[in-house]
Amino acid sequence: MSLHRITDLAGLHRHLHAAMQLEHATIPPYLTALYSIMPGTNTEAFDIIRAVAVEEMLHLTLVGNLLNAVGGTPDLTVHGFVASYPAMLPDGEEDFAVDCQRFSPEAISTFLRIERPADLDHGEKGGRTITRKKARGTVKAGHVGPETEEHFFSIGEFYKAIEDGLDRLHADMGEALFCGNPASQIGPEYYYSGGGGLIAVTDLASAKAALDLIAEQGEGVTDTIFDEDGEIAHYYRFQQLLLGRYYRAGDARDKPTGGPVPVDWKAVYPIKTNARLDDFTKGSDLREAALEFNSTYAIFLARLTCAFQGAPEEFIPAVGDMFHIKELFHRLMRQSIRGTEGLNGAPTFEIDRLKDDPE
């Protein structure tokens, strides 16, 4: 994804497509860690990861609403939409790659990098964007070539760039910027949780409200653990797992004082990191399950695409898909891979391979 400074509507659309990819790119690693937890164990950890994963789905939908509002067409089925893991994030952080791996301190450390606040150790470097050549391994959807791009230190900065672009375009175009069909907006009927609801985007104010919600839930507002609604940011949620304690109101960064968060790193399926179809023998149940997973996931993404493209009622059967996906996660993770030292299977998320090379 070439992310230049947003100067026109096409640029905004590109950034928002990248944002949808970005939000989605967090979901396979979060779900892999989540479902690698043996059922009935690590309940606190399960809840923390689950809550973040669900909010990433909310963010994906909020970006979809924004893209629809400015006349774009969300599409989760384009080639390259699903990252190939290990993956660099589509907004261009360069110092780490994201793996699909079991629930472990390493996984949580990666999650902390994904959700890191903009000001964590970066604020003094002046300017938040590094402009340089595209890094290898980034998600490749929509790439137009090895050009100079913007790379962001944090997801929050990436969204700030989108907001700036939105402001500039709105100054030029006024409310005509919001030319999308309001009927395509996904409303609160289809999503709610303790962590805020869906916002239908129809004008600059609602667009900014959607962006603010994403940024606040991800990394927190500058220097705070809880946002205005008292909701704890993802970064600090994950940190609780490493620090072994819940944050509560009034706590300082890195010093939670709430109840204990017991973690049992051993009560986890020993799954292979970034498993690939080729890790599973042809004709084996693991291979079959992995293929079924990928085709189920492709159906799920196609259904979400329909929902974003004017048929929101498709979100209801998509819930059934998510149950199916969870079952397949477990079917894969409970079986060891032949020829490995006790490593178990895991979904491969090779969605494009399915299209290129159906078995």
Add this chain to the structure above:
Amino acid sequence: MNGTEPFKIPPEAAFATTYDVAIVGSGVSGALIAKTLGALGLKVLVVEAGPGEDVTIGEYTKSVERFYSAVSKDNNAPYAHSRNAPMPRDYDAVKLRDSQPNDRGYLVQNGPFEIDSTYSRVLGGTTRHWEAKALRMLPDDFRMQSAFGRGRDWPVTYDALAPDYGRAERELGVSGNVEDQRYGGLTFEDGYVYPMKRMPPSFLDKTMAKDLDGFEVKVGEQTFALNVRSTPQARNGIPNPAYDGGKGFTPTGAVSIHQAEMGGRCQGNTNCVPICPVQAKYDARRTLLAAMDTGNVHLLARTVAFRVEVDGTTGRVTGITCKTYADKDAPGHVTGMLQARIFVLAANAVENARLMLASDLHGSSKLMGRNLMDHAYLLTWGLMPQVVGTGRGPLCTSGIEDIRTGNYRQHHAAVRFSIHNDGWGWATGAPYTDLAELVDARNLTGAALRRGLIDRVGRQLLLDCMIEVLPEETNRISVDPRHLDQLGNPRPVVSFHIPDYTLETAAFSRRLTRQIYQRLGAEDHTRYDPLAPGWVSHDGEGFTLRGGNHWAGTHIMGTEARTSVVDATQKSWDHGNLYLAGAGSMPSIGTANTTLTLAALCLRTADAIAAELSPGLATASVSTHCQEIPA
């Protein structure tokens, strides 16, 4: 939600504080009153007999796991049993022989009818295991004596209570469709919609509607056309954007003092009773945690009210003696006294009466504990001609409501019918019993067993007939010093019989359901075991009737101290600073589960208490209360 500390008030601190209001019981009644008063700035203490756990998702998950691993999947299976605050278990109900009381469980059953109803002594009370049906009572239910010459009239009319029903539907988060609720004289404010859209009808509902809608039934002198209608329920579904004049409704998700954003939308696990694995079902912990969030409400758990202390001259309550235990099973407790300006007993119809009687407070009407009511359930079950997808969705998404009232109530009781999505479980223990039969008796294995189960379980239909029971003074809760629990509290003694008025409708319902099964082309598999508890006979025909866990009537509401226990605000006639809140106040229960109605009553009670303690703070709706009591 934040604020862990209010859950851990040391007993000595609680007993040393004089609160504005002390509430016994953390169930829906107590929680609603606490939330309303806490929001007005009044200092409230809520006392809970049970362990007071389940305020995090992790703790809740333990309850779910406890249920999964329990051999007996009874109503209280998910909740840790405590010897210091024991709970009734439905399996404790056994056939009574030779008029010998059954004291094997917490309840002492005197009979003659063995009632298998239960309640839960845990944080959130019995809403923890309720099914969350949230039907309103009908206007006729409030005027049984004047309309039908049966039972008692309420001191409140449906029309007067209707706005409070609306408030209760907001607090509980009810999914429903007003258009489906237009029968039996029910009225709604113009333009009213439920907070959330109706639960989608199941495939079974739609299959039944095809054959049943418009089916005409003659009851007494009147003919009714039956229709399958959606059942309003306090379960998170799709918020209705039209709610509250277009402002919409924001559902409350899973309860946790840590942030665990579970949206709690119904996923159709078909496990509403006794525990929803995803917290889609309302339970009173939601209201209780909101009450805590006001900063004005404390919770004192593991504390059982022992005696209501009364000033002999004024009749006013001077305190409530309580016993606080440390370990849920081990003997040993500390005793303390609750101190407050106003006291509220919200411990349910059985426990409220038990506590008052244990305190020798029988009331000037001598009606404390009397007029005990519950619904009598007649279960009928059959196999549909095709697989209907049993085991998906909430337990019930639709019912048949059209004969909930009519002139026939001069002669026999009202009835409504629920269509069960969960198969025969309630009646036969399905699907476990089906599995045992297919394996043991029919020797099926592998694919044949899977097919057999789908064919057997997937076609199951259970229709429950929920039958009204009217108040009778001989149906009662009492106490007996020979029956004490570990803390030395007298256990409730239940004396109950099923009146002919109700039995007549049981017989009618059996006849009608036979016709319904015929129309559906279903095989009727209903059998009643004469040796089962709850077996009764009427005009030569025998049935098993089951309890509904809808205990009511024990501190009945009325217009004067001579003939009732509380007034229309649930205030005791005898004790000026005491309210007895909950279904115990209800003079009739019609054919609605009691929770929604008692929630509406308790919101009025909260208004009355607020008006009494801080007239300046009270909301506008308060001022009308007392005038509604007919002279």
